[in-house]
Amino acid sequence: MSIQGFEYAYNGLGHVGSYQVSGVPYATSSLVAPATSSAPLQVTFPAVTKFIVVKNINPTTGTLRIGFSANGVASGSNYFLLDKGESFSGELKVTSLFLLSNNGTPISASVIAGLTTIHLNYDLMAQYSGSVGIG
Numbered sequence: 001m002s003i004q005g006f007e008y009a010y011n012g013l014g015h016v017g018s019y020q021v022s023g024v025p026y027a028t029s030s031l032v033a034p035a036t037s038s039a040p041l042q043v044t045f046p047a048v049t050k051f052i053v054v055k056n057i058n059p060t061t062g063t064l065r066i067g068f069s070a071n072g073v074a075s076g077s078n079y080f081l082l083d084k085g086e087s088f089s090g091e092l093k094v095t096s097l098f099l100l101s102n103n104g105t106p107i108s109a110s111v112i113a114g115l116t117t118i119h120l121n122y123d124l125m126a127q128y129s130g131s132v133g134i135g
Contacts, residue, residue, distance in 0.1 A: 011118045023050040023114020029057065031109040033064055033099035040065075040073045040100040043111055048118040049094050055087035055110045063102035064109055073098040095120055 011018050026045060033041050056064040065079040066088065072078030081102060082088060101107040 011116070018048075018116040018118050019050055023116065026113040026115050027111070029108075029110040031099060031111060033101050033107045033109055035101050035104050035106055037104070038100075040067075040070050040098040042070065042096055042098055044096045045094070045113055045115060045120075047095075047115040047120060049092060050114040050116050051089065051091045052094065052097065053087060053089040053112040054082065054097065054099075056082040056084055056107060057110050058084050058108045060084070062105060062107045064107045065098075065100040065102050067098050067100075068094060068096075070098050073100045 024047070026049075028043075031041060031043065054064075054066050056062070058064070061084055063084075064082045065073050066082065067073035067076075067079035069076075069078065079098075079100075080088065097111065099107075099109055
C-alpha cells in the first residue's frame with residue numbers, strides 16, 4: 001500500500017546524515033600540478049566530499065595554487081597558496097579541485113578527502129562557478 005504524496009528520502013546535498021558519518025577515504029600522493037603556463041590539473045572526486053586535505057609535497061621550493069574552478073586558478077585570483085611542506089584542511093562540499101604551480105616548474109601534491117555517499121549527479125562546480133571567490 002502506498003501513501004499518496006509520500007516520497008522516500010534520498011542522499012542529496014542537504015542530507016545531514018551523509019555528513020554526520022565518517023567519510024569514505026580517498027587519498028593520492030601522485031599528483032603533479034603543471035607549470036603556470038599550462039592548464040590546471042583537475043582532481044575529480046568519485047562522490048561529494050565531507051572534508052579535504054591538500055599538501056604541497058614538492059621536495060624543493062615551489063608554491064602551489066589551489067582553487068575550485070579552472071578559471072579561478074589559471075587566470076583569476078580565486079585561489080590560495082601553499083608553500084613547500086604546507087597543508088590545508090577544510091570541511092568543504094566539493095566534487096573537484098584545481099591545482100596549478102605558482103611558478104614555472106611543476107609542483108608535487110597530495111590530496112586526502114572524506115567522501116559522502118552523495119553521488120556526482122549534482123554539478124556543484126557549475127553552481128559555484130558564478131559565485132564570488134570561485135571563478
